[in-house]
Amino acid sequence: MSLARHFDLVIFDWAGTMVDFGCLAPVEALIAAFARRGVMLTEPEVRRDMGKAKADHVRALLGDPRTAAAWSAANGAAPTARDCEALIADLGPLMRDQAARTATLIGGAAITVQALRAAGLRVASSTGYTREMMQPVLERAAAQGYAPDHLVCSGETAQGRPSPLMIYKACAELGVWPLSRVVKVDDSEAGVAEGRAAGCLSVGVAASGNGIGLSAAGLDALPLPERAARIAAAGAALYAAGADVVIDSVADLVPALERYVADLRQPGPCREPVLLTPGPLTTESQTKAAMLVDWGSWDGAFNDLTAAVCRDLVAIAGGGDEHVCVPLQGSGTFAVEAALGTFVPKGAKVLVPDNGSYCKRIVRILGYLGREAVVLPHGEQEPADPARIDDALAADAAITHVAQVHCETSTGILNPLPQIAAVVARHGRGLIVDAMSSYGALPLDARSLRFDALIAASGKCLEGVPGMGFVIARRAALESCAGNSHSLALDLVDQWRYLQMTGQWRFTPPTHVVAALRTAIDRYRRQGGREARLARYTANCAALIGGMRTLGFAPFLPDALQAPIIVTFHSPADAAYEFPEFYRLVRDRGFILYPGKLTAVDTFRVGCIGAIGAEEIRRAVAAVADALREMGIREAAPK
């Protein structure tokens, strides 16, 4: 896609955007300059006005009541205009030294500039540094392969950021117009606001800049959840400052611009929303495209497709020759009902540890099937307890099976499946696992986890489209279940035998769903399989919780119990809040939320799964913030 059809010029900020990961130089220089006058600044104080011209930055700091009081205490009088000028003069050499020392290019900066130039765009720069401070930075950057076509420094326009004058100057001198063909890239809120004020596409840089303020090594050393949460919070602040797009670092700029341009080509009302729901979920374009072919259900090619998909589904669960996959038409619940009806004989008894709606649905299904259920009640914030399951099995020898939901999607809680499976195996009972929202992402290994049946569906963590459930069954267990099922359509033994005999599904197969799942599994493998998927969802979840917390939202679950699949948030206490309106406003901004599923507490849910990453989560948090503003809700804290 040609970026030159949309843009002529990209203007980059310097520190925190192209050089000096973490934007450390100005912080150290300002702290040193003030310390010489007996005033100890904190890092957050210094970072608050980052991006402004350095003289404006010093003025802003001296205008701050705490700093002014500290100045008076140290110097015996309030700061004067002359003090301010003297400080600015002191800062010059300190900044120059620090800027020179930290002028290492941020990873991907040089290659991004090369790619932009190769696409026919020009590259300019602007900074809150003076030209004198910039001299050593320019030399060091050029030696590392970055030399922009143009530079505007502080003091060269009547006003600095957030005014748009530096951008106007660059455009006037380079002969670029209109401003809508210009991209401004900056890590500071003042710099993002500058881009917005100029009428450019304003791109914020979250991870390498002032919002986090850590070196690349410092950021890498953070545990993943904390890193993701801090990047999300920095991104949310940049969106609040007016960014159109937020990226982690300059290395992500070209793909982000290409995505932005591709989105523009879709007319507004038809633009696809991002589904933040745990199935159906956002799928990749390749997966959608796989449905453009019609398949004959009797055709050998389709039979091969089904066989290959089933083989892969067994392998993803760590199954071998002793496991088989039985696919089934319909949504996940059809497969749950089929598994319960097939594996639980008439007259058998099923223990159901219950900590949410999907557990309760199992109990309802057993009721319909006329199979006895023993419910083991838990709180919705309480993981299923292996010790209580142990006791219940010990107390009642008539219990033949345990039906366990792995990730209870109504809250997002993770149940300790390995421990529960070990207890059930020790008692020699059958285990039926509803792994609908966990299969493909959370660890599930049939080599170490003994189950009779494990149930999932196409449109969940494998990121296929909905329409097909499947049951990974222990072959020996399945073979012993002939005649159990109450239903012809849901008899998994019959479905499996027919498939084995003919290679075909018994009744009309969801051909397009199977084809999409084939592509989704190929994409899954290419992207690094289960570990990579879990890593992406974990990062999404941390970014979501971090970003929503900055708005005041509180997750329903403590972090330790939260599976990285879906997050339940308490509804805001504000009287102006009501979910349907909140949903509509967030939907108008391109994101589909999920209503809460709890009876006692008012909540809503946001999925972390699907073909989405940090950018979508950041934009979603910004959309939520915007929706709250429109509803007049200042504080999203719950009751």
Ligand SMILES: Cc1ncc(COP(=O)(O)O)c(C=O)c1O
């Ligand atoms: C744990 C769990 N079980 C069962 C289901 C039911 O699946 P479906 O809505 O596709 O019938 C879901 C759906 O999200 C689920 O998360």
